[in-house]
Structures are given as structure tokens and as C-alpha cells.
Amino acid sequence: LVVWCENLLPNHVSGQKQSSMATSNKVELAEALALGPAWRHFSYVMLYAPTPRALFGGRIPLRYAVLMHMRFDGRLGFPGGFVNDQCPSLEDGLNQELLNKLGEGVSTFSVVHTDYRNSFTDAKSKVVVHFYVKCLTLEQLQAVEARAPLAKDYGLEVFGLVRVPLYTLHDGVGGLPAFLENSFIGTTREQLLDALQDLEILDPQTVSVLKKRIAQHKQLLGLIGT
Numbered sequence: 505l506v507v508w509c510e511n512l513l514p515n516h517v518s519g520q521k522q523s524s525m526a527t528s529n530k531v532e533l534a535e536a537l538a539l540g541p542a543w544r545h546f547s548y549v550m551l552y553a554p555t556p557r558a559l560f561g562g563r564i565p566l567r568y569a570v571l572m573h574m575r576f577d578g579r580l581g582f583p584g585g586f587v588n589d590q591c592p593s594l595e596d597g598l599n600q601e602l603l604n605k606l607g608e609g610v611s612t613f614s615v616v617h618t619d620y621r622n623s624f625t626d627a628k629s630k631v632v633v634h635f636y637v638k639c640l641t642l643e644q645l646q647a648v649e650a651r652a653p654l655a656k657d658y659g660l661e662v663f664g665l666v667r668v669p670l671y672t673l674h675d676g677v678g679g680l681p682a683f684l685e686n687s688f689i690g691t692t693r694e695q696l697l698d699a700l701q702d703l704e705i706l707d708p709q710t711v712s713v714l715k716k717r718i719a720q721h722k723q724l725l726g727l728i729g730t
């Protein structure tokens with residue numbers, strides 16, 4: 505029997521300090537754009553849509569369909585990619601990448617400047633990542649999912665689209681905690697959780713608990729690796 509767990513995870517880890525892993529190299533957009541020609545810019549977007557559907561006879565509302573994709577390298581990521589110097593804007597570059605990676609289903613919307621959230625730098629690789637969020641209707645999101653297999657990069661850079669489960673099952677692991685144990689590219693996992701919190705899709709306590717779990721999981725993998 506699977507039951508929706510109201511109080512997501514144990515209380516003893518609630519209220520702890522939020523991890524700063526996703527914010528350590530955050531930069532203002534103007535600062536990022538002034539970095540110079542040695543830096544490469546990448547733009548990614550979290551596409552999401554409200555859904556009325558629910559699991560198990562209505563006991564677990566799905567609430568939102570949040571899209572990610574399985575990349576060619578076996579990691580999960582957000583759609584997007586490298587923005588060529590020739591692109592008039594970060595958003596133009598991102599919309600072009602979305603067309604290549606997700607296909608013609610993206611034709612009903614465009615990511616625009618107001619969807620911008622934040623930018624992160626990686627000084628070692630001289631990479632700047634710009635992150636956007638875009639709320640779609642469920643029909644628009646389903647059109648993206650339906651047409652993705654016809655996209656130029658599908659089967660090459662994109663191996664499939666996935667939806668993020670936003671709930672936790674009664675075992676405390678199934679759902680979002682299990683999903684977060686996958687391998688993610690770059691800072692994607694932290695971007696996902698921070699965005700879900702800022703959009704009030706997840707509450708801060710839940711995000712804090714999930715981040716603590718991620719840190720423990722990473723520690724465990726490190727121990728196994730030694």
C-alpha cells in the first residue's frame with residue numbers, strides 16, 4: 505500500500521541551515537555578460553506546467569509536470585546548451601537549442617528575458633550557465649513531449665524526456681528523494697531544488713531536508729568509491 509506522506513521526511517533534520525552549494529559562484533547577469541571572450545555561455549530552462557492528475561485514486565496529486573532530459577552521457581539535465589557568439593541574445597540561443605533538442609513542439613512558446621532566474625560561473629572551465637524557468641500549459645508541455653522524438657538532437661544528445669516526481673511516498677524514499685539520487689550534470693540538481701522552492705512548489709523545509717539527503721548520498725558514494 506502506498507500512501508501520500510504529508511510530512512515529507514523526518515523531523516530531526518528539519519530547520520537545518522540551507523546548503524550553499526548552488527549559490528557559491530552565482531553572478532549578476534551584467535557581470536556575467538562582461539566576462540570577456542574567453543568565457544563560453546550556456547543557457548538552460550526548466551519547463552513546467554500545472555497538472556490536475558493524481559496517483560492512486562487521487563491520493564497523490566502530481567501538481568506539476570516538470571521536464572528534464574536524459575543526456576547522451578547518462579546524466580539528467582535541463583534542455584538548452586551552448587549559446588553561440590553570433591546569437592543576438594541568450595534567449596535567442598536558448599530557443600534555438602530548444603528547437604534542436606526538443607523539436608517543433610516548442611513552437612507555441614519562447615523563453616524570454618523575464619523568464620531569467622540566475623547565472624553561475626565555473627572559473628576553471630570558463631563556463632557561465634544562465635538558468636531560466638518557463639511555465640507552460642499542460643497542452644504545450646505535452647506537445648513538447650509528443651514531438652521530442654522527431655527533434656534533430658533526439659537519439660544523439662537527448663535520449664529521452666522525463667518528468668520530475670514532486671512527491672515522497674510513505675517509505676520516505678520513493679518519488680523525489682529517489683529521483684534526486686540519479687546523476688545530474690553540473691549544478692542541475694541544486695538548480696532544480698532552488699527553483700522549486702522559489703516557485704513555492706516545494707517548501708523550504710522540504711528542500712532543506714532533500715539537500716541534506718543529497719549530501720549524505722554523495723558522502724556514501726564517496727566512501728564506496730574509496
Ligand SMILES: O=c1[nH]cnc2c1ncn2[C@H]1C[C@H](O)[C@@H](COP(=O)(O)OP(=O)(O)O)O1
Binds near residue numbers: 584
Ligand atoms: O542544466 C544544466 N545546469 C548547469 N550546468 C549544465 C547544465 N547542463 C549542462 N551543464 C554544463 C555542463 C558543461 O559544463 C556544459 C556543457 O553542457 P552541454 O549541455 O553538453 O552543452 P552543449 O551540448 O555543448 O551545448 O554545461
